[in-house]
Amino acid sequence: MAELKPGRSPEPLIFELAKPGAATYRVSGTDESGRARPGAVPSLPNELLRADIDGFPELAELEVVRHFTRLSQLNYSIDTEMYPLGSCTMKYNPRVNEAVASQPGLAQLHPYAPLALQQGALALASKLEHALCEISGLDAVSLQPAAGAQGELTGMMIIRAHHRAAGRDPRTVLIPASAHGTNPASCTLAGYSSVEIAVGPSGVLTPEDLAPALSSDVAAVMITNPNTLGLFERHIVSICEAVHRAGALVYLDGANMNAIMGHTRPADWGVDVMHFNLHKTFSTPHGGGGPGSGPVAVRKDLARFLPVPVIACDGEQFRLDWERLDSIGKVTSFYGNFAMAVRAYAYISMLGAEGIAATSEAAVLNANYLQERLKDLLHLPYPGRCMHETVLNDERQHAAGIKTLDMAKRLLDYGFHPPTVYFPLIVAGAFMVEPTESEPLHRLDAFADAMAAIVAEATLDPELVHNAPHTTPVRRLDEARAARKPILRWTP
Numbered sequence: 007m008a009e010l011k012p013g014r015s016p017e018p019l020i021f022e023l024a025k026p027g028a029a030t031y032r033v034s035g036t037d038e039s040g041r042a043r044p045g046a047v048p049s050l051p052n053e054l055l056r057a058d059i060d061g062f063p064e065l066a067e068l069e070v071v072r073h074f075t076r077l078s079q080l081n082y083s084i085d086t087e088m089y090p091l092g093s094c095t096m097k098y099n100p101r102v103n104e105a106v107a108s109q110p111g112l113a114q115l116h117p118y119a120p121l122a123l124q125q126g127a128l129a130l131a132s133k134l135e136h137a138l139c140e141i142s143g144l145d146a147v148s149l150q151p152a153a154g155a156q157g158e159l160t161g162m163m164i165i166r167a168h169h170r171a172a173g174r175d176p177r178t179v180l181i182p183a184s185a186h187g188t189n190p191a192s193c194t195l196a197g198y199s200s201v202e203i204a205v206g207p208s209g210v211l212t213p214e215d216l217a218p219a220l221s222s223d224v225a226a227v228m229i230t231n232p233n234t235l236g237l238f239e240r241h242i243v244s245i246c247e248a249v250h251r252a253g254a255l256v257y258l259d260g261a262n263m264n265a266i267m268g269h270t271r272p273a274d275w276g277v278d279v280m281h282f283n284l285h286k287t288f289s290t291p292h293g294g295g296g297p298g299s300g301p302v303a304v305r306k307d308l309a310r311f312l313p314v315p316v317i318a319c320d321g322e323q324f325r326l327d328w329e330r331l332d333s334i335g336k337v338t339s340f341y342g343n344f345a346m347a348v349r350a351y352a353y354i355s356m357l358g359a360e361g362i363a364a365t366s367e368a369a370v371l372n373a374n375y376l377q378e379r380l381k382d383l384l385h386l387p388y389p390g391r392c393m394h395e396t397v398l399n400d401e402r403q404h405a406a407g408i409k410t411l412d413m414a415k416r417l418l419d420y421g422f423h424p425p426t427v428y429f430p431l432i433v434a435g436a437f438m439v440e441p442t443e444s445e446p447l448h449r450l451d452a453f454a455d456a457m458a459a460i461v462a463e464a465t466l467d468p469e470l471v472h473n474a475p476h477t478t479p480v481r482r483l484d485e486a487r488a489a490r491k492p493i494l495r496w497t498p
């Protein structure tokens with residue numbers, strides 16, 4: 007007999023639970039394998055009867071329901087607890103967004119429906135474009151890119167088209183070391199070579215850091231503001247001026263707009279092109295929860311390069327304009343992930359201008375509250391006020407042999423999803439926390455209390471932390487092996 011232990015045993019695979027013949031439903035007139043019994047007339051025609059599938063698991067319906075319900079209860083979700091993942095803005099997705107997006111007229115609209123039947127959807131998309139223009143201060147938006155990274159690629163292609171139209175073809179893009187990893191990747195995809203600009207001990211880019219690298223071969227500077235250290239790039243205005251003087255454009259990675267929307271506008275700093283992450287800032291589901299959306303916003307004189315089709319309005323009639331000679335072309339199927347635009351529009355409409363500003367205030371307040379509580383426990387390499395997220399590390403735990411990964415794994419035992427770890431790369435052993443505005447004070451305190459307990463354990467009982475997690479269905483995984491030698495097929 008298997009060793010009996012209190013507590014919940016790990017959920018077996020459905021294949022391990024199954025027994026041949028255990029299925030409770032059977033088509034009358036068929037045998038256990040689902041084939042017609044000799045002499046019997048099955049209640050379904052023969053061609054609808056399933057042939058044998060090797061190893062197909064058979065279970066009673068109740069067992070199937072219990073198996074999947076137990077699995078669903080192992081799921082960690084924003085509906086059960088906070089996600090402190092830095093650089094992800096894992097805010098709560100208000101249910102009203104879902105209610106609006108599942109209206110049959112929107113959810114079941116076919117992309118090839120006649121234009122007359124698409125008017126409402128196009129009006130909504132157009133209103134969202136206007137809202138994003140208002141928030142960014144920029145002049146035109148395309149909702150097509152399907153993720154932040156695709157927005158970056160689209161933006162870089164627009165910048166390329168701009169230079170080419172002026173008879174130039176500079177080849178370099180400058181990216182501060184505090185930028186997101188997708189930035190250099192998007193540059194490379196767009197055919198540029200990226201050059202990393204180191205940032206000093208302040209953690210923000212200065213015009214002096216940038217000056218030596220600015221030349222006539224620079225197409226753009228790609229900057230994330232607030233940056234991935236959670237710091238506002240306070241020299242952004244003079245940086246934009248210097249970049250423009252060199253004949254280059256400024257691309258803003260706007261994935262961190264949750265910290266600043268409603269308070270300051272990228273266009274006012276001098277930004278030329280940017281993307282938004284609807285699935286971060288505007289609460290559309292992400293992280294396995296839904297497709298992304300990374301709209302791109304541009305200054306007026308770059309609008310002619312936006313991807314086709316562009317939503318146009320003749321009087322009262324909306325249409326999709328494909329006749330755009332200077333367009334960089336098509337970047338995604340149809341008009342992007344439209345259902346995300348619906349959710350984002352619902353969210354922005356619900357908040358209104360005041361709510362948008364209050365949201366970023368609360369996000370910054372929550373992050374600073376957690377930073378204040380955590381900085382007594384972990385090392386804070388860039389002290390001072392943060393924006394929507396804070397980056398700490400494991401320097402103080404080194405003496406006990408405890409690393410960021412150990413503490414992140416131990417958080418699982420305390421019922422919390424770990425924060426982002428080992429990113430950004432410029433902070434060794436980074437522990438990057440972004441609570442978002444969704445979290446109430448008592449959850450922030452519970453998270454900080456858990457971290458206080460773990461930091462105490464790190465000195466009193468380092469083995470406990472080093473071998474965590476202890477209470478999860480699977481313990482510490484060999485992540486390198488899991489990635490390199492994944493087991494993707496169950497063999498009986």
Ligand SMILES: *Cc1c(COP(=O)(O)O)cnc(C)c1O
Pocket residue numbers: 093094153154155156186188230234259261262283298299300
């Ligand atoms: C999330 C993020 C991205 C990438 O967005 P995706 O939608 O995941 O492609 C880019 N830059 C920053 C700063 C981000 O936080």
